[in-house]
Amino acid sequence: MRLFLEQGFEATTVNQVAEAAEVSAMTVYRHFPTKEHLVLSDDYDPDILELVRTRDSGEPLVARIGRALADGLSRLSAPELDLLLRRIRLMLSAPTLRARLLENQHATQTAVVAALRAERTDPDWEFRLRICADACFTATTTALIRWAETDGAHRPGELVHRAIDYLAEETG
Amino acid sequence: MRLFLEQGFEATTVNQVAEAAEVSAMTVYRHFPTKEHLVLSDDYDPDILELVRTRDSGEPLVARIGRALADGLSRLSAPELDLLLRRIRLMLSAPTLRARLLENQHATQTAVVAALRAERTDPDWEFRLRICADACFTATTTALIRWAETDGAHRPGELVHRAIDYLAEETG
DNA sequence: TAACATATGTTAGCCACTAACATCGAGGAG
DNA sequence: CTCCTCGATGTTAGTGGCTAACATATGTTA
Numbered sequence: 001m002r003l004f005l006e007q008g009f010e011a012t013t014v015n016q017v018a019e020a021a022e023v024s025a026m027t028v029y030r031h032f033p034t035k036e037h038l039v040l041s042d043d044y045d046p047d048i049l050e051l052v053r054t055r056d057s058g059e060p061l062v063a064r065i066g067r068a069l070a071d072g073l074s075r076l077s078a079p080e081l082d083l084l085l086r087r088i089r090l091m092l093s094a095p096t097l098r099a100r101l102l103e104n105q106h107a108t109q110t111a112v113v114a115a116l117r118a119e120r121t122d123p124d125w126e127f128r129l130r131i132c133a134d135a136c137f138t139a140t141t142t143a144l145i146r147w148a149e150t151d152g153a154h155r156p157g158e159l160v161h162r163a164i165d166y167l168a169e170e171t172g
Numbered sequence: 173m174r175l176f177l178e179q180g181f182e183a184t185t186v187n188q189v190a191e192a193a194e195v196s197a198m199t200v201y202r203h204f205p206t207k208e209h210l211v212l213s214d215d216y217d218p219d220i221l222e223l224v225r226t227r228d229s230g231e232p233l234v235a236r237i238g239r240a241l242a243d244g245l246s247r248l249s250a251p252e253l254d255l256l257l258r259r260i261r262l263m264l265s266a267p268t269l270r271a272r273l274l275e276n277q278h279a280t281q282t283a284v285v286a287a288l289r290a291e292r293t294d295p296d297w298e299f300r301l302r303i304c305a306d307a308c309f310t311a312t313t314t315a316l317i318r319w320a321e322t323d324g325a326h327r328p329g330e331l332v333h334r335a336i337d338y339l340a341e342e343t344g
Numbered sequence: 345t346a347a348c349a350t351a352t353g354t355t356a357g358c359c360a361c362t363a364a365c366a367t368c369g370a371g372g373a374g
Numbered sequence: 375c376t377c378c379t380c381g382a383t384g385t386t387a388g389t390g391g392c393t394a395a396c397a398t399a400t401g402t403t404a
Contacts, residue, residue, distance in 0.1 A: 013359065024384050029361065060344035095275065102274035103267065127318055128338045134310035135339060142302045166300045167307060171343045172232035185390065196353050201392065 001086060009094040036100040039090055045108050048072055049115050057119060061132035065112065066164035069140045074157030088148040105141060109133045139163040173258060176211065181266040208272040211262055217280050220244055221287050229291060233304035237284065238336035241312045246329030260320040277313060281305045311335040
């Protein structure tokens with residue numbers, strides 16, 4: 001992270017990271033499948049799933065998933081938020097990173113869908129789930145980007161709440 | 173496209189594409205910035221923007237953008253749909269392609285936001301726009317994926333309409 | 345005909361990433 | 375204590391995406 005922030009993501013080679021970590025480049029690749037994974041670890045999934053599962057299943061899906069994500073963010077500690085902020089800034093600077101993040105987000109969305117899939121048996125239930133989960137995740141990401149752009153002024157959980165509210169207002 | 177479909181995206185080298193096109197690899201790179209761009213051309217943007225702009229600005233945002241996307245898809249000809257279907261299938265098979273598509277989608281979303289930004293001056297108007305545009309674009313993509321998974325059974329425009337409806341039903 | 349612009353080819357090189365094999369250290373079996 | 379095994383690490387060589395620098399050709403304009 002230090003090297004990436006100092007020199008930029010693309011300008012930093014994996015060899016430099018390996019050198020700074022006092023290991024060989026091969027070792028880096030054994031622990032992180034790609035250079036992007038050095039930035040994006042994505043270990044929030046279990047918490048998110050737990051939050052979504054324990055919510056009232058009577059709520060509309062968007063509220064249920066969206067509020068879960070917002071609440072999850074609200075619980076992060078200051079240092080966790082700090083790391084998150086740095087990651088987002090990096091992400092905004094390197095297109096390949098942004099692409100990977102979107103893919104990560106998609107993976108988490110898939111996990112959420114899998115967790116809720118069994119709740120109903122309507123033929124289109126999974127389709128419905130995917131639509132709503134996607135809307136919530138992209139809203140969250142957009143809120144986080146706004147958070148980074150405004151230099152962490154507001155609380156991220158609050159921004160996500162607002163994003164979900166906007167979505168509700170603009171849906172006829 | 174032929175080589176990619178025959179051998180898979182990752183197994184096909186740019187050199188092979190160049191050879192099949194009877195040009196040098198360098199020429200390929202001069203026309204397509206990356207290997208992924210050989211699959212993802214993304215020239216629908218102008219049509220989408222036009223459709224969104226000419227819609228009733230009194231509609232809620234999600235309906236406005238979502239219906240525009242659905243209508244745009246409904247207007248595609250059979251060969252265009254065929255190409256689209258092949259692209260989506262390829263995309264689903266190669267993670268790096270999926271990542272790029274999500275990035276493309278984000279670029280289009282940015283264009284839509286830029287087109288509608290001037291309509292209002294509320295402080296959060298752009299934020300609101302981004303949230304809604306994202307929801308509509310991911311819903312469209314999810315609908316298209318479902319379309320590809322069911323082997324083009326339904327009409328894609330219709331699926332997108334349904335996706336937007338679901339989003340409305342599940343937003344409280 | 346000459347000058348120029350544009351498209352293409354060639355070569356060499358960087359860097360992310362992989363495969364194959366060598367090495368080394370910690371822990372268990374005897 | 376010794377030997378063996380196994381897991382983590384290093385080394386080397388290579389593939390393939392992508393770029394830069396320079397050379398060549400082809401068509402256009404003066």
